[in-house]
Amino acid sequence: MEDYYSTLLKQLDGYTVMGLFDGKRHIDEIVTLQTGHKGRVFFFDQEPMVQKIDEQLWDYIFQEPTIFANSELNSVDKEYVKQKYPNFIDWYYFSNALLAREWFNSQSSSYAGWTDQKQTLLDCNLLDGPRQYRLYLIYLMYKFHYQHNSYISFNGNYNWKDELHNNVDFMNLLNEPQKYIDRMPKEKISYDNWGKDQASFNGLMQSRIPLEFYSKVNYITVSETLCIENKKHLTEKIFKPIAAGKPFLRLAGYENLKYLQSYGFKTFDSLWSEDYDIVVDPKERINKIFKLMDSINLDKTYLYDKESAEYNDACNNIKRKLNVFDQAHAIALDNRRYFWSDNFYNLLINEALDNLELAKTKLASMNV
Numbered sequence: 001m002e003d004y005y006s007t008l009l010k011q012l013d014g015y016t017v018m019g020l021f022d023g024k025r026h027i028d029e030i031v032t033l034q035t036g037h038k039g040r041v042f043f044f045d046q047e048p049m050v051q052k053i054d055e056q057l058w059d060y061i062f063q064e065p066t067i068f069a070n071s072e073l074n075s076v077d078k079e080y081v082k083q084k085y086p087n088f089i090d091w092y093y094f095s096n097a098l099l100a101r102e103w104f105n106s107q108s109s110s111y112a113g114w115t116d117q118k119q120t121l122l123d124c125n126l127l128d129g130p131r132q133y134r135l136y137l138i139y140l141m142y143k144f145h146y147q148h149n150s151y152i153s154f155n156g157n158y159n160w161k162d163e164l165h166n167n168v169d170f171m172n173l174l175n176e177p178q179k180y181i182d183r184m185p186k187e188k189i190s191y192d193n194w195g196k197d198q199a200s201f202n203g204l205m206q207s208r209i210p211l212e213f214y215s216k217v218n219y220i221t222v223s224e225t226l227c228i229e230n231k232k233h234l235t236e237k238i239f240k241p242i243a244a245g246k247p248f249l250r251l252a253g254y255e256n257l258k259y260l261q262s263y264g265f266k267t268f269d270s271l272w273s274e275d276y277d278i279v280v281d282p283k284e285r286i287n288k289i290f291k292l293m294d295s296i297n298l299d300k301t302y303l304y305d306k307e308s309a310e311y312n313d314a315c316n317n318i319k320r321k322l323n324v325f326d327q328a329h330a331i332a333l334d335n336r337r338y339f340w341s342d343n344f345y346n347l348l349i350n351e352a353l354d355n356l357e358l359a360k361t362k363l364a365s366m367n368v
Contacts, residue, residue: 004098005043007349008069009033011356012041019043019069025053027060039363045069045095048226048233049077050130062087065366067359071095073232073259089366091359093352094263100239101345103207108340111245112214114329117322119297120249121151121191121213122221125205127158133227133282135160135184136171137251140290142183146297151213153194156185170228171283206236214244218298218325224252228282232259245336247328249289254280263347264338266331271324272296296321 001021009017014036020029025047042061049072061068062085069091072078081088122141124134138154141147164174173181192198195208214220220241226233230253238260241248247268250257257267257277267274272292279285298318304311338344 002099002102004095004102004349008352008356011353012036014038015067016040017043019045020047020057023047025057027057038360039065039067039367041067041069041091043069045071045093046099046235048072048130048229048231049075049081051077051080058085058088065089065363067091067356067363069093069095071233075229075231075233077229077231087366089359089362091355093355094234094348095352096235097239097263097344098348098352100236100243101339103204103236104209104239104243107209107211107243110211111333111336112211113245114215114218114325116216117298117325118217119146119150120219120221120293121210121217122153122223124152124154124223125194127155127160128163130226130229131223132160132163132167132170133251133286134223135164136173136283136286137221137223138184139173139176139180140286142185143180144290144294146293149297151191151217153190153192154185154188156187156189171286209240209244211244214241214246217246219247219249219296219328220244221293222248222250222252224250224256226253227251227286230254230280230282232256234260239339241332242335242339245329245333247325247332249292250277251286251289253282254278254285264344265335268328268331271328271331296324298322 012034015038016035017033018030018040019033019042020026021031021043023046025044049070054077058081062081065087067089068081070078071092071094073092078090082090122137124138127134138152141150141152161174191213192210195205195210198208198210222237222241224237225235232253232255234252234256238248238250238252242265250260255277257274261267272295276285276288276292279288298321299314301311301314301318304314
């Protein structure tokens with residue numbers, strides 16, 4: 001269990017505290033940490049709330065008034081729970097930010113730097129359920145040949161066509177031109193053997209920040225756990241480039257850049273357009289990000305004769321774009337310093353404690 005729980009548990013003396021941890025979400029996996037007489041608190045603060053998966057769990061939990069610790073600022077699923085279960089008491093806080101500070105602590109004294117100018121790095125590992133949209137990311141990467149100058153990890157062995165046929169094809173990928181679908185890898189590919197070759201590998205893919213590869217790209221493309229659902233919900237994934245001091249494009253829900261900014265982080269709207277953040281439709285949002293990639297990626301000078309005006313224009317564009325990325329890395333290093341600062345930690349923990357006090361007051365009123 002992560003250390004931040006010890007800080008929170010100090011405020012829960014006298015309460016029955018239960019929860020699901022380490023990615024678990026089933027009733028028979030519930031852990032009881034302590035029992036008390038003041039009422040119940042349930043930790044579900046690292047995973048997103050998903051109606052189709054979690055309804056049995058909610059039926060079980062909310063048989064009595066319960067403070068429900070979660071990291072979901074707002075969503076359709078959370079509104080559903082509020083409406084269906086009068087015993088639901090909301091305790092929101094940004095637990096995945098606290099989690100990321102602990103998971104990445106071993107790299108707190110290191111950062112990635114910028115030693116080469118490859119395009120980007122993209123991890124698309126788990127592909128089922130809410131992460132299905134990552135198949136569309138890989139499709140676009142290979143459609144536009146971006147894979148040739150990028151680092152990609154992708155579980156190509158996964159039978160994703162069955163996933164799309166048997167469930168909802170959210171991105172309508174199966175109706176895309178077959179000639180581009182055929183470019184997608186049919187085997188597992190990984191630029192770093194899924195982190196297993198690193199001396200610091202601990203078996204947790206979530207805590208992997210391959211700094212040596214981060215340092216060779218201009219920006220990181222972050223494929224968040226959630227994108228299609230448009231939740232205000234971010235995980236440790238967004239903090240990997242932040243902890244490493246790298247610029248990023250973020251594939252997540254509607255206005256999740258704005259959500260990140262609300263916690264004091266800078267993004268890159270002074271250097272390139274981030275209006276993808278306000279596109280509601282997830283497929284349109286992803287397409288807009290790939291149009292942005294096309295505009296910020298370095299020009300291919302080898303396409304032109306070295307004596308041509310096009311070649312000179314391409315060289316000048318490369319110089320201009322490298323200057324933009326230099327400024328982006330300066331912003332990223334500011335973000336890195338802030339991520340590891342006491343100011344950020346205090347903001348997170350004080351928000352958690354303040355919201356807990358509100359929840360405890362409501363629980364007490366319901367238990368009278």
